[in-house]
Amino acid sequence: xxxxxxxxxxxxxxxxxxxxxxxxxxxxxxxxxxxxxxxxxxxxxxxxxxxxxxxxxxxxxxxxxxxxxxxxxxxxxxxxxxxxxxxxxxxxxxxxxxxxxxxxxxxxxxxxxxxxxxxxxxxxxxxxxxxxxxxxxxxxxxxxxxxxxxxxxxxxxxxxxxxxxxxxxxxxxxxxxxxxxxxxxxxxxxxxxxxxxxxxxxxxxxxxxxxxxxxxxxxxxxxxxxxxxxxxxxxxxxxxxxxxxxxxxxxxxxxxxxxxxxxxxxxxxxxxxxxxxxxxxxxxxxxxxxxxxxxxxxxxxxxxxxxxxxxxxxxxxxxxxxxxxxxx
Amino acid sequence: xxxxxxxxxxxxxxxxxxxxxxxxxxxxxxxxxxxxxxxxxxxxxxxxxxxxxxxxxxxxxxxxxxxxxxxxxxxxxxxxxxxxxxxxxxxxxxxxxxxxxxxxxxxxxxxxxxxxxxxxxxxxxxxxxxxxxxxxxxxxxxxxxxxxxxxxxxxxxxxxxxxxxxxxxxxxxxxxxxxxxxxxxxxxxxxxxxxxxxxxxxxxxxxxxxxxxxxxxxxxxxxxxxxxxxxxxxxxxxxxxxxxxxxxxxxxxxxxxxxxxxxxxxxxxxxxxxxxxxxxxxxxxxxxxxxxxxxxxxxxxxxxxxxxxxxxxxxxxxxxxxxxxxxxxxxxxxxxxxxxxxxxxxxxxxxxxxxxxxxxxxxxxxxxxxxxxxxxxxxxxxxxxxxxxxxxxxxxxxxxxxxxxxxxxxxxxxxxxxxxxxxxxxxxxxxxxxxxxxxxxxxxxxxxxxxxxxxxxxxxxxxxxxxxxxxxxxxxxxxxxxxxxxxxxxxxxxxxxxxxxxxxxxxx
Numbered sequence: 001x002x003x004x005x006x007x008x009x010x011x012x013x014x015x016x017x018x019x020x021x022x023x024x025x026x027x028x029x030x031x032x033x034x035x036x037x038x039x040x041x042x043x044x045x046x047x048x049x050x051x052x053x054x055x056x057x058x059x060x061x062x063x064x065x066x067x068x069x070x071x072x073x074x075x076x077x078x079x080x081x082x083x084x085x086x087x088x089x090x091x092x093x094x095x096x097x098x099x100x101x102x103x104x105x106x107x108x109x110x111x112x113x114x115x116x117x118x119x120x121x122x123x124x125x126x127x128x129x130x131x132x133x134x135x136x137x138x139x140x141x142x143x144x145x146x147x148x149x150x151x152x153x154x155x156x157x158x159x160x161x162x163x164x165x166x167x168x169x170x171x172x173x174x175x176x177x178x179x180x181x182x183x184x185x186x187x188x189x190x191x192x193x194x195x196x197x198x199x200x201x202x203x204x205x206x207x208x209x210x211x212x213x214x215x216x217x218x219x220x221x222x223x224x225x226x227x228x229x230x231x232x233x234x235x236x237x238x239x240x241x242x243x244x245x246x247x248x249x250x251x252x253x254x255x256x257x258x259x260x261x262x263x264x265x266x267x268x269x270x271x272x273x274x275x276x277x278x279x280x281x282x283x284x285x286x287x288x289x290x291x292x293x294x295x296x297x298x299x300x301x302x303x304x305x306x307x308x309x310x311x312x313x314x315x316x317x318x319x320x321x322x323x324x325x326x327x328x
Numbered sequence: 329x330x331x332x333x334x335x336x337x338x339x340x341x342x343x344x345x346x347x348x349x350x351x352x353x354x355x356x357x358x359x360x361x362x363x364x365x366x367x368x369x370x371x372x373x374x375x376x377x378x379x380x381x382x383x384x385x386x387x388x389x390x391x392x393x394x395x396x397x398x399x400x401x402x403x404x405x406x407x408x409x410x411x412x413x414x415x416x417x418x419x420x421x422x423x424x425x426x427x428x429x430x431x432x433x434x435x436x437x438x439x440x441x442x443x444x445x446x447x448x449x450x451x452x453x454x455x456x457x458x459x460x461x462x463x464x465x466x467x468x469x470x471x472x473x474x475x476x477x478x479x480x481x482x483x484x485x486x487x488x489x490x491x492x493x494x495x496x497x498x499x500x501x502x503x504x505x506x507x508x509x510x511x512x513x514x515x516x517x518x519x520x521x522x523x524x525x526x527x528x529x530x531x532x533x534x535x536x537x538x539x540x541x542x543x544x545x546x547x548x549x550x551x552x553x554x555x556x557x558x559x560x561x562x563x564x565x566x567x568x569x570x571x572x573x574x575x576x577x578x579x580x581x582x583x584x585x586x587x588x589x590x591x592x593x594x595x596x597x598x599x600x601x602x603x604x605x606x607x608x609x610x611x612x613x614x615x616x617x618x619x620x621x622x623x624x625x626x627x628x629x630x631x632x633x634x635x636x637x638x639x640x641x642x643x644x645x646x647x648x649x650x651x652x653x654x655x656x657x658x659x660x661x662x663x664x665x666x667x668x669x670x671x672x673x674x675x676x677x678x679x680x681x682x683x684x685x686x687x688x689x690x691x692x693x694x695x696x697x698x699x700x701x702x703x704x705x706x707x708x709x710x711x712x713x714x715x716x717x718x719x720x721x722x723x724x725x726x727x728x729x730x731x732x733x734x735x736x737x738x739x740x741x742x743x744x745x746x747x748x749x750x751x752x753x754x755x756x757x758x759x760x761x762x763x764x765x766x767x768x769x770x771x772x773x774x775x776x777x778x779x780x781x782x783x784x785x786x787x788x789x790x791x792x793x794x795x796x797x798x799x800x801x802x803x804x805x806x807x808x809x810x811x812x813x814x815x816x817x818x819x820x821x822x823x824x825x826x827x828x829x830x831x832x833x834x835x836x
Contacts, residue, residue, distance in 0.1 A: 045368065045658045046371065046657030047657070074371070077529075078527075079509075081526075167513070168514075187786045189779055192775065203468060205468035206783060218671075221671060221672075294667060295664065295667075
């Protein structure tokens with residue numbers, strides 16, 4: 001009887017040890033990944049981020065890269081806050097849960113709201129795209145250039161409605177920058193994503209909008225694109241001037257960078273491996289061709305470049321949003 | 329139309345046909361799985377189309393879209409869990425039918441009506457794309473707000489019996505819809521617990537409200553081993569059912585027309601098409617009391633509406649790159665990866681791909697109907713499962729379906745909490761449909777009202793903005809008519825009941 005009990009105890013300990021071992025195996029990068037990796041997309045299926053995330057990870061199953069497929073899980077809500085909060089609080093830290101990031105969205109949110117995440121809780125492994133915000137107006141709008149719009153706004157403060165994909169996303173930042181730089185007042189209309197915001201402009205429900213360059217590019221027959229909020233003109237729309245050229249001092253802080261992060265606490269070896277593999281994967285010929293065909297502007301950046309970009313944005317956005325924060 | 333016929337044979341190549349059939353069969357199963365909505369199913373498949381020919385990839389997506397919309401009705405009818413929000417209205421009469429031993433007939437009704445509605449929607453899409461694309465752009469915040477109000481006016485009719493209870497349920501749903509971050513200022517509201525930060529997502533609410541009370545009531549009666557109803561395959565009813573189904577011209581035409589109209593409106597989506605059509609058919613019916621107790625007309629209305637929505641929801645997508653439903657939004661991705669940008673170009677330089685896609689959607693309607701009917705033949709085996717095991721199976725499916733939406737246990741907690749509340753609510757005569765409608769429409773109404781107010785404040789003022797414009801006025805008139813009719817019919821029934829009581833008194 002006693003021996004039996006002892007045996008049971010031994011078996012339990014052995015079981016516990018095996019389970020512990022089983023748990024700790026994925027923590028080593030040796031053989032990582034040995035099962036499919038999931039990636040949290042903080043926006044709903046069908047949005048630009050979701051679509052591009054699916055596109056750039058389509059080659060992950062190839063032995064050249066991860067050798068395992070990446071499974072997309074959508075956790076939309078509150079402009080991305082729901083998904084990112086979940087990711088840093090409840091997501092596994094073993095390297096099998098990744099997330100997409102959108103700059104400046106998550107940085108601006110971490111400044112304005114009590115979020116569980118900020119630039120220090122993410123370990124970036126690569127950036128795949130950069131989608132600048134462009135200033136658009138309906139086809140039949142009286143505004144033909146930025147000067148017209150600014151002049152009208154000066155005469156009629158707050159009368160120009162500007163749509164964008166939500167609160168504190170790149171489009172909102174661009175609108176805030178434009179207001180500050182030109183000394184005008186606009187009424188920003190936050191919508192549930194870039195597509196409805198674009199629709200409001202095409203149908204003339206709002207007087208202007210900031211939207212993704214990629215979406216504006218695809219709809220250019222139905223819009224007037226006045227300017228681009230970036231440092232240089234874009235290859236997709238070479239005729240559209242930058243806001244700077246139009247005499248308004250707005251930099252590239254609103255450019256929507258998209259890439260992939262691991263949570264803080266992920267095994268360093270996994271971070272190193274993904275940081276090496278992902279930029280290569282984003283540069284794959286097939287991926288590049290599909291990105292181009294779908295009109296999605298690509299910009300591949302390595303881990304170090306992304307960390308630097310995060311820090312620059314953090315400093316700038318803290319300054320820009322300081323006044324807004326005070327009002328609250 | 330000529331273009332359509334020119335390219336039609338391209339949809340018939342062996343590989344496209346194979347993909348079509350596989351897509352339809354897979355779609356029916358995916359749709360029947362609670363929690364796997366058409367949107368999720370199509371999103372899962374988009375990456376597979378990366379490696380296919382553009383036309384073949386789109387044939388797959390189109391087939392899956394069509395089939396999942398209809399497949400959601402299978403679980404709605406058999407186990408009272410709507411596969412997707414679009415199938416709520418199907419369940420109201422479909423499940424009572426199944427409980428009376430007519431599951432097979434209910435499913436036949438569902439697939440035949442889906443085919444009728446689906447074809448109607450496709451015809452609308454093929455012939456009227458340009459004018460409808462323009463109309464779809466007329467819907468701005470004020471129009472969308474009124475559309476949501478119209479949907480709310482339907483609530484009263486969704487509780488068989490008490491209008492008041494329907495409205496209270498609906499208000500409860502509206503209240504749930506404001507949980508989470510406010511759409512404009514992103515202030516957290518009613519977030520009593522971490523679980524609620526993202527608000528109550530629609531699929532967990534849907535599964536909780538319908539499936540959990542169902543589980544509880546199955547357990548209540550599970551000690552009884554004898555079934556009052558015998559479930560066996562109903563042989564030789566196919567032709568009879570087709571005939572009978574097609575004779576419900578009114579239900580089918582109202583369903584198809586309402587579904588098509590709602591499909592064109594961007595953002596409203598098919599989620600409410602079924603319910604609105606169901607309510608209209610009930611209002612025009614000679615005996616509205618029979619709805620909700622297993623009236624096949626209800627199934628016909630709901631299913632023809634939510635499949636009629638598929639074609640028209642692609643109109644704003646293909647012409648203006650504005651998707652008419654969440655699923656159409658995912659389909660946009662499927663177009664973009666092959667460099668097919670929505671717009672006039674799609675019908676000119678890429679006509680071969682576009683028309684093959686449209687043709688395959690038409691074929692998918694037929695394939696969906698045929699395979700759906702084949703599957704329906706085995707439905708009796710689901711109904712034969714003893715209550716005890718059924719309760720366990722439904723619980724497993726409910727948890728699985730809820731968790732799989734975004735791999736979140738929080739959603740499972742929300743699902744069980746709402747379900748338990750609903751069980752108590754059901755005991756005192758509330759039903760789940762108005763609550764779900766409230767959750768869906770609350771968000772649409774609030775978002776568009778606030779957006780409209782922001783725009784109106786810079787311009788003409790709120791009153792002027794919401795109460796002028798012909799489209800606004802038309803929808804307002806519809807709302808008034810809907811409410812007015814509900815009050816009128818309620819009063820009439822009250823009078824009748826009173827008269828009957830008096831007659832009884834006089835008689836005795």
